[in-house]
Amino acid sequence: MKIASNIFVVLLFAVSLASANEHLRLADSCYAARALNASGIKANPKNAEIMKDAYKKAMEDLSVLEKATEGYVKSLYFCFRFVNFDKKLRESKLDSLKTISESAYNKFPKNKEIAHVYASALSIWGNERGALTSVKEGVAAKVRDVATAAEDWQVLGRAHTVLPYVPVILTWPDSKLADKYLNLALEKNRKDVYNYYYLADFYNRQKRYDDAVELIVQGMDLSIRPGFVFEDKRGRWHLQELCKTIYSKQKKKLSPKHVEDCEKIQKSIEAK
Numbered sequence: 001m002k003i004a005s006n007i008f009v010v011l012l013f014a015v016s017l018a019s020a021n022e023h024l025r026l027a028d029s030c031y032a033a034r035a036l037n038a039s040g041i042k043a044n045p046k047n048a049e050i051m052k053d054a055y056k057k058a059m060e061d062l063s064v065l066e067k068a069t070e071g072y073v074k075s076l077y078f079c080f081r082f083v084n085f086d087k088k089l090r091e092s093k094l095d096s097l098k099t100i101s102e103s104a105y106n107k108f109p110k111n112k113e114i115a116h117v118y119a120s121a122l123s124i125w126g127n128e129r130g131a132l133t134s135v136k137e138g139v140a141a142k143v144r145d146v147a148t149a150a151e152d153w154q155v156l157g158r159a160h161t162v163l164p165y166v167p168v169i170l171t172w173p174d175s176k177l178a179d180k181y182l183n184l185a186l187e188k189n190r191k192d193v194y195n196y197y198y199l200a201d202f203y204n205r206q207k208r209y210d211d212a213v214e215l216i217v218q219g220m221d222l223s224i225r226p227g228f229v230f231e232d233k234r235g236r237w238h239l240q241e242l243c244k245t246i247y248s249k250q251k252k253k254l255s256p257k258h259v260e261d262c263e264k265i266q267k268s269i270e271a272k
Helices: 003-019 021-030 044-058 062-082 087-107 113-127 131-137 139-150 154-160 174-187 191-205 209-220 225-253 255-269
Strands: none
Touching: 003 131, 021 044, 021 131, 021 191, 044 062, 062 087, 062 113, 062 225, 087 113, 113 139, 113 154, 131 139, 139 154, 154 174, 174 191, 191 209, 191 225, 209 225, 209 255, 225 255
């Protein structure tokens, strides 16, 4: 009788848990299928709204709060990047993403997915607000601390590349550290096309044009990952645009091999 009673309790718990996780399951399935019904590299806004709403409802259940919060900030970041909206709303949407991801990070500082979104949002926010605001808000230090704790070398290296530098007042970012962390990110994940793009963009800024093109070629050779269709397609687009820029402005400084590589990429774009 006692065994049967325990089994019954376990079944009741499983049923209640399934009910509690209904919104989370719906949201996760929407996130996994976020490329469905897309228009180019822009997501279907209706699907995106369902996804965000489901994660928000799932957050009301404390038993799945961390997982739902993680999904919610990831969905907000995805929508900011891949859902069309009025350009006039960009500033307010970025403010909202920064605030919500910061709150989520404060609740779950060891969650690396949340840390990635928060550090990314901070970096974008600091870059768009400019040097003075970044210094006043301590953006660089926050990005550094969050990304370092999460060992998010991609965000950390990118921040060292794009965040504004203020002589005397701010000794960070640093180009040597940008090189170090972006290479660490590439070593950590060679399937992520953005690791190639960010490092290639950094090399272009450092006038290392052959190194940049070499990375562009490697990144363009990657297959698009099934679960990252938007991200990988957009990353490839960034690589193509960077290749165009280097070829048009720095062709004379490229080796013959890399001139040929750029021309091949150009032809493949035109053929499509």
